[in-house]
Amino acid sequence: MQVAGMVDKKDFQILVTGGSGFLGSGIVRALLERHPEWRISALDLKQPNAEVLHRLDRFFETDISSADSVHAAFVGYHPDLVVHTAGIVPARQYRYSTxxxxxxxxxxxxxxxxxxxxxxxxxxxxxxxxYTSSCTVAFDDLEHDYYNTDETVPLGFASLHYGQSKTMAEGYVLDPQHAEEGLIACALRPCMIFGPGDTAVLPLMHDLIAKKETNFIVGDGDNIYDFMYIDNAVDAHVLAIENLLSSGTAAGHAFFISNQEPVYFWDFLAAIWAQFGHVPSVRVHIPMPIAWAAGYAFEWYTWLTGAAATMDTGSVKDGVRTAYSNNEKAKRILGYEPKIGLAEGVRLACDVRNKT
Incomplete structure (x- = not known):
């Protein structure tokens, strides 16, 4: 597929929504460095740091949940491509909220x-x-394991708010009706992204040290999970941008992306803790019947007191299942290959956190 009028153009105008966020800011910085001839703009509720702000073509302070706010940002503004990363990831007890x-x-x-x-x-x-979708369009179905999952997996089974919302959003972006109207779009489904500055992965794992909750493994500990270093997620997005501005072969497709290094979930936790000098003296396997009983007990306690639960049945399900993806489609169409391995990513991310 040849994208008419795009191949020879050099001064592309690119808008990154969520451009001050963890992933979005990484994409903004990468585009500024790799394509200095492009005009990069950002849209977010908060401004990026001063060093990035002065290099932007424009910054739009915008609430994406408001149609009027978004409309105002686009008045008189005509980008060549939009990267939509803005969104909310329910964390801690909100992940399993009903x-x-x-x-x-x-x-x-x-x-x-x-x-x-x-x-x-x-x-x-x-x-x-x-569009930045998420692996949770499939993996937020907590009732099943997902082994080496590719894009042929049927959607619509996510039970958690995040996965449900991302499934609906991805479906809207890739709606065939939009393609008939000329929209050239693709969706990336990253797995759990970590790295310097993340607020959703490392902080939660690090907090378990202070809570003295590192001595336990729920179930047999043999479940496998996907994690992804931030720079690799950024690279995948840049490749998708470049594709849609040139050949357009990614149009209409969704792509799972990860570090392509599925690991034992509980071993990944241990690797994070070790970077902070914490090695549990003993690790006790909690049988599933006991874990289920504890999860239900905490849910009742939360319901009665209104306190935030440390554990519930949702977190028990999440902690014992396998969920990892196959990236062959992203490799074939986008040319995606992770450049920073998982072990190196853990070291880099924890080095930064140790210094803060």
Whole structure:
């Protein structure tokens, strides 16, 4: 597929939503460094740091959950391509919430916000969109294991708010009707991303040291998981951007991306703790019946007291299942290969955290 009028153009105007966030800011910095001739803009609720801000073509302070706010950002602005990374990742006890108000909040940002960005993109005349989806479109189905999962896996079984909202959003971006209207879009499904500055992975694992909760393994400990270093996730997005601005062979596709190094979940935790000088003196396997009983007990305690639960049945399910993906499609179409291995990524991420 040849993208008409794009191949010979040099001064592309690129907009990164969520451009001040963990992933979005990495994409902004990578584009500024790798394509200095391009005009890079960012859209977010908060400004990026001063060093990045002065290098941007434009910055839009925008609430993506508001259609009016998004519309205002695109008035008189006509990017060549939009990278939509903005969203919310429910963390800690909110990951397993079943409350309607929590669902409406997540849905309004991840699905509603994606609709607003997609619609504004097309209304502006832009027809190229790279969407940051998530592996949770499949993996937030906590009732099943997912081994070497590729893009043929059926969706619609996610039971958690995040996976449900990302499934809906991905479906909207890749809706065939939008393609008929000229939208050239693809979706990337990264696994759990960690690295310097992340707020969703390392902090939670590090907190277990202070909580004295590193001596336990739920189940047999043989479950395998995917993790991904931030620089590799950024690289995959840059490759997708370059593809849609040239050959366009990624159009209409979703891609699982990871470090391509699935590891035992509980061993990954131990590797993180070791970087902080913590090695559990003993690790006790908690049989599943006991773990289930504890999860239910904590859920009742949370319901009665309103306190935040350390453990519930959702976290028990999450901690014993296998979920990792196959990246062959991303390798074949995007040319994606992770450049920083998992062990090196852990060292780099923890070195930075140890210095803060």
């Amino acid at each position: 409350k309607e108000k929590d669902w409406e909040h997540v849905r309004s940002i991840n699905y509603g916000g994606t609709r607003h960005i997609t619609d504004a993109t097309m209304s502006s005349g832009c027809r190229r969109l790279v």
